[in-house]
Amino acid sequence: MRKTISRRDLVKGSAALGLTVFAAPLKAAAPEPTAITPALIDAARKEGKVILYSAMDLPVGEKLGKAFEAKYPDIQVQVERSGSERLFQRVDQEFASNIHAADVINSSDASHFITWKRNGWLAPFVSEDIAQHFMPEYRDPDGMSATSRIWLSSIAYNTNLVKPDDAPKSFADLLDPRWAGKMVKGHPAYSGTIMTATFQLVREFGWDYLEKLSKQRVMQVQSSTDPPKKLSLGERAVMADGNDYGIVLLKEAGQPVEPVYPTEGTPTISGPTGIFVSAPHPNAARLFQAWLHTRETQQFFIDFTAQYSVHAQVQSKPGRRKISDIKLMKEDAAGVEKMTEEIKTRYAKLFRV
DSSP states (O other), X not given: OOXXXXXXXXXXXXXXXXXXXXXXXXXXXXOOOBOOOHXXXXXHHHHOEEEEEEOSOHHHHXXXXXXXXXXXXXXXXXXXXXXXXXXXXXHHHHHHTTOOOOSEEEOSOTHHHHHHHHHTOEEOOOBHHHHHHSOGGGBOTTSSOEEEXXXXXOEEEEXXXXXXXXXXXXXXXXXXXXXXXXXXXXXXXXXXXXXXXXXXXXXXXXXXXXXXXXXXXXXXXXXXXXXXXXXXXXXXXXXXXXBHXXXXXXXXXXXXXXXXXXXXXXXXXXXXXXXXXXXXXXXXXXXXXXXXXXXXXXXXXXXXXXXXXXXXXXXXXXXXXXXXXXXXXXXXXXXXXXXXXXXXXXXXXXXXX
């Protein structure tokens, strides 16, 4: 039996997340919802292509692209994948040079959409599913983006190298000398997941915590997808941060890894998707955005990625832990935007990377 994510669960999740991405005004200016009509499909087919800039793992983005192409065979999906902070720099450079290559973008740093919206770079678009099944906390009030996925940045350990009773249970435990030289973590200057998680750790514990952690001789990698891989290979015993869904998928595949959701709370990450106002394939972009947020696609997505959907009709896969059962740290995209440069600078000095 699958368990449906109820509206009550979503409300509970919203309260735990705090300001996820969007703060709805008294009067929203979003356009009227758009259905996937034969006219939209025909217009998208004439364009023949959609270019997706994505911070999703490349296999995930490519699998989504193949699923879209199977549904709409005459439209090719070109996936350009990089870490969110690198994507942000790329988009800024392209717009500064009057280059408009991307149609749709998904970032793992929700604060990017604040900047892009302020710059006037996003096109308003609301699909019927977004309008009907996504709570206001998970969609921009002006229709500029919607939360396509949510995941966590957890701790984890290699079960061949660490006994369950000895495994760290909290962020404070990571400062124990026993873990010196045995941990791996991602980098906030590359990964939006790690940028968002680092902001939440600094807000909760202060820079003093990261200063102490930096003295633990931590292996530094780039993407949030890298720590789970290093852990499963046994290159490190403990993951200090990284995406939890990578750990869940590796565990389901029989790898010796186990996620830990810290007692202080787990950093929460949301991944919005939006359309650029300068999209070279605007109809294909709208079709892709509408398709991505249907119940069918969202169900398909969470089943194979072990992430979370905020579509009210999507069901959780049996055996996986519900987000409503995990103590979460509050996300604050506006706070991340204000602290991004400080985080990059101070983190680089502390970890000497």
